[in-house]
């Protein structure tokens with residue numbers, strides 16, 4: 045298949061390099077250097093028949109960080125990703141449609157009362173995972189979020205102390221050179237962000253104005269894109285293509301930060317390598333994994349396996365790895381693999397300004413308020429943030445065609461207002477519910493693997509939070525001078541849950557070390573271990589947890605408990 | 607325009623041939639540069655030209671200092687205000703004024719007559735005033751946006767200290783004119799103070815202010831390159847040495863201050879090089895110069911330190927004379 049495309053030189057449907065999408069690039073002892081056009085890093089390679097210390101499935105926010113840290117600690121590591129190894133400087137087009145190749149668009153089934161819309165908003169398929177096209181908002185959960193059950197009366201407690209998490213947050217922020225305000229207005233004091241905040245665009249200033257009118261605090265959003273040069277990464281150029289991949293490398297995605305670190309430290313990355321099954325022996329221990337690369341199934345032996353495929357692919361892989369000893373799927377004696385799936389509500393209000401705004405200029409969410417995360421006088425559990433917005437034109441058109449059902453002249457008229465639009469969008473904590481699940485459907489994907497069925501329904505608390513946010517954001521947008529304010533009440537984004545961590549093997553899938561209760565040489569390192577999802581975007585928490593998991597693994601190894 | 611060995615050399619009464627040669631060169635270059643007509647007869651010094659005094663030599667050095675500053679401001683405000691699309695008509699002012707100040711400075715550098723030149727004097731006065739008014743504009747601009755006087759706006763709105771550079775240029779020019787007027791045989795004074803001391807303290811203060819501006823913008827850039835600490839260490843330290851030499855006197859203090867000023871002058875020039883490299887590190891580098899000259903580190907600003915160092919060296923000449 046790849047040969048045909050290469051020899052035929054078919055007209056490119058996308059601006060992306062088709063070769064990267066059909067032929068692995070990381071091989072023959074080298075891997076692409078994303079900072080240098082045509083450049084390579086030397087890469088250590090591992091034999092398949094020799095067990096590596098760690099085989100990691102997924103190279104996103106969780107897997108990417110863990111691969112680097114474990115390699116730096118001296119473990120032998122091979123990290124697999126189903127997606128391509130992109131060179132942003134050469135491969136990324138300034139074209140929304142072309143860039144859809146960054147999303148996980150393999151077949152999945154969705155149902156429930158509020159089926160999730162999967163794709164651009166909640167997935168990634170590339171070396172670097174979803175961070176290659178994420179919006180870079182890098183937030184810490186408030187301390188009480190790690191004790192939701194005891195402190196706030198809902199969900200479940202994390203088996204981790206918030207101070208420990210905050211320590212690792214600082215480490216993650218430093219590693220990504222997060223650009224943020226000099227002092228953050230909410231929560232316990234934190235160190236100054238490594239890089240200074242970005243300037244605000246007009247859309248962000250609108251949020252500030254509305255917040256000041258309503259008497260709530262706002263600040264510049266801490267972002268994983270540079271406000272000053274760093275090594276070979278230039279500072280952000282404020283062109284606003286972030287959610288379809290950053291072609292300058294200003295964005296500190298895993299692809300330009302931890303992946304190069306991992307490779308330099310001796311890890312091997314295998315791109316276009318879809319892991320289909322984790323193999324276990326008679327004792328129930330993992331022995332390696334089956335993966336599909338170059339058109340064939342292969343097997344890599346490993347002493348430990350880490351799953352980091354995010355909240356849908358992680359449970360899917362565990363369920364697809366059922367064996368005689370693990371009949372209901374790997375690591376599933378609790379029966380909780382795939383349960384307690386959480387998304388975050390992402391509803392919005394939109395309005396028009398008289399003056400030109402040009403909201404797409406710059407990273408999409410330059411200003412933020414965490415007011416409703418830290419104010420506890422609410423009639424619902426959990427909290428939310430809300431931020432300024434800047435959707436690109438195609439994305440914006442799809443809001444009209446989707447949420448509003450506009451077409452033809454009506455759509456044209458709306459699109460003509462593009463440069464005058466402003467909006468506020470929340471990221472809100474949805475409740476962990478056992479009935480929200482990832483299970484296996486009967487259908488199979490292109491590899492012959494059972495696809496995931498994703499079932500989702502909102503609970504009353506979710507609805508109350510959405511109503512609260514729409515009402516508040518609407519008032520704020522009007523206070524900032526916007527006219528014709530309207531609501532988009534159905535959007536969701538980030539995922540979490542499905543392999544929750546906990547103190548008790550009956551009520552959780554992994555322990556505080558993110559190690560499976562059932563299979564001691566199996567770890568999970570991604571958003572699926574979250575017991576609750578908190579009212580902030582998840583990536584920094586995933587990265588902080590991955591840093592912590594690496595330290596935990598090192599401690600286990602030192603005690604001979606691996 | 608500047609010949610470094612000449613600038614760095616301490617001047618002595620009864621100048622040696624080297625200084626005269628260098629000045630002659632400067633003056634030739636300056637007359638080539640200026641388009642202004644010869645000094646009108648009324649303004650020309652009366653009587654036969656006397657041997658040039660140290661004071662006039664220092665005045666000319668001050669003209670070099672004010673000229674370097676004016677040139678830095680001219681190019682910087684041209685870039686930055688172009689970036690701001692000259693949204694406000696007043697944004698043309700620093701261009702016009704710094705051009706005039708530059709012309710007056712060149713003229714003064716070439717003019718070794720011990721007398722005030724009215725046109726120059728007016729230009730320098732106007733220049734100083736412009737700097738003050740500009741500062742008012744910039745202060746207003748910072749506070750006028752959402753959030754008011756918060757770090758964000760200090761970082762990204764009009765740079766609050768920039769207009770002071772042109773004010774300093776004006777004051778140095780004004781001092782130069784005052785110095786020229788010194789009657790033979792009397793110790794030079796500025797605004798009622800001993801000239802060497804006044805100029806030293808003013809220079810030290812200006813260095814401190816300019817350091818503040820550099821600190822703010824380099825802090826915004828997170829001191830991501832260790833060399834970004836240069837303008838926030840060498841100039842203020844040298845300024846302190848200069849103030850020390852002025853207040854406590856002594857040859858060794860003066861030599862230390864002189865070394866500091868030379869280092870500051872060189873740091874200013876090196877800064878230009880670093881800023882050029884900074885432009886190269888932006889997305890697209892120099893190939894994308896139309897954008898990166900505006901968005902990268904401002905190339906014209908570091909020489910402001912060189913200008914101030916020249917003023918410091920002139921001050922040291924005066925101190926030397928006083929203490930001798």
Ligand SMILES: Cc1cc2nc3c(=O)[nH]c(=O)nc-3n(C[C@H](O)[C@H](O)[C@H](O)COP(=O)(O)OP(=O)(O)OC[C@H]3O[C@@H](n4cnc5c(N)ncnc54)[C@H](O)[C@@H]3O)c2cc1C
Pocket residue numbers: 101102103104105106107124125126127164165166167168169170171172173174175177178179180181182183287317318319320352353354355357358361538539569570571572581582583584586
């Ligand atoms: C458009 C968008 C914007 C976002 N914006 C933000 C934001 O501003 N702030 C924030 O905090 N978060 C944001 N997120 C969410 C954030 O990107 C994710 O929460 C985070 O990346 C999840 O990390 P992860 O390691 O769990 O999974 P991912 O980063 O998604 O990585 C999983 C990787 O595993 C690979 N994989 C999965 N299964 C297999 C398999 N079987 N074999 C081989 N490889 C496999 C996938 O290809 C993928 O590369 C955004 C997400 C999207 C999509």
Ligand code: SF4
Pocket residue numbers: 269279280281282283284285286287289290291292293294295406407
């Ligand atoms: S706005 Fe900045 S972070 Fe976003 S794509 Fe452009 S350069 Fe990258």
